[in-house]
Amino acid sequence: MPELPEVETTKKDLSKKTILEKVKGCWVGLPNRTFIRSDFKKRDYSEIIKGGKIENVYRKGKNIIIDLSNGVSILMHQKISGHILFGKWQYDSGKWISKDKLLAQKINSFIYFIIFLTNGNMIALSDPRKFFKVEFWKKEDLEESQAIKELGPDALEIDLKRLQGLLGKRKQGIKKLLLNQSFISGIGNIYSDEMLWDAAISPFRKANSLKEDETKKLFKSMRKILKESLRYKGDSTSDYRLITGEEGSYQKRHKVYQRDGEKCPRNDGGIIKREKFGNRSLRYCPICQK
Ligand SMILES: [Zn+2]
Known part of the structure; x- marks a missing residue:
C-alpha cells in the first residue's frame, strides 16, 4: 500500500505537471469506487469537474486531493494496490492504451479512472485489485469526508x-x-x-x-x-x-x-x-x- 513517502512523491510530481491546467472532464471505469459526495446540482462526473482549473494538489495522510477553481475537490485514495499516473492514453477495444513504454507496462495498465486536461494530458489511476476510492466533494464539505475526518496528526508534521x-x-x-x-x-x-x-x-x-x-x-x-x-x-x-x-x-x-x-x-x-x-x-x- 502506498504510504506517506509514496503519496507525497506522487503529490509533488503531479503538482509540477498539472497546477493551473484546466480540466475537460473524466472517465469513470468503476462507478462503485467513484463517489459523488456533495450535493451538486449536476450529477454527472464530467459535468461536475469540467472547466475547473487545478489550483492545488495536496496530501492528507495517504489521500491525494486536487482542488479546482470551480470549488470542486477530488479526493483519491490509492488503497492497497493503486497508483496515479500522468500521460496520454487512447481508448481502443475496451482498454486504455498508452504509447509511452513505461505507462504501457502491465503494472500500469489497470486504468479505472481518468481526468482529462484541456492540453491533452491525463491523470489516470491504475489499480490491479480495484480497491481505490475517488470522491467528488464541494471544497467546503471536504472535511466531512470520513477519509479526512478520522486522520491523526501527520507523521512528518507531528512534534x-x-x-x-x-x-x-x-x-x-x-x-x-x-x-x-x-x-x-x-x-x-x-x-x-x-x-x-x-x-x-x-x-x-x-x-x-x-x-x-x-x-x-x-x-x-x-x-x-x-x-x-x-x-x-x-x-x-x-x-x-x-x-x-x-x-x-x-x-x-x-x-x-x-x-x-x-x-x-x-x-x-x-x-x-x-x-x-x-x-x-x-x-x-x-x-x-x-
Ligand atoms: Zn539486530
Missing part, C-alpha cells in the same frame, strides 16, 4: 512533545499503533517495520512502556526513514510507481522489511524474523529490538 503525549496514553503495541491512521497518519507496514528497527524498539512493546529516550529515538527514526524514502522516491516493492510509470527505489534500502532470514545489518548475530501480525506480517531483529 516530539505531541508524540510523547499520545504514546503515553496508549496501552496497545507500538507496531499496531503506528499503523492506526487515526493515531498518526501516513505510516503503513513497510515504514513501521523499518522505523522500529532503526530505533531498536521491539514491535511488541506497549506504547506507554516506552521511556523518554526511546520515544525520542522513535521520533528521530520516524522522520529519518520517511525522509530517506522521499529522497529515493518511495518504495516499489509492490504496485506503487511514480506518475511516469517508473519504480521508486527505497525497496533497495530495506533493513528488515522482506529481509526475513537475513542477518541483522547491525551485525549483532540476530536473524531477521517474520511473524504473523493480524492479516499481514511484521519483521524485526530479536537481538537488538528491545
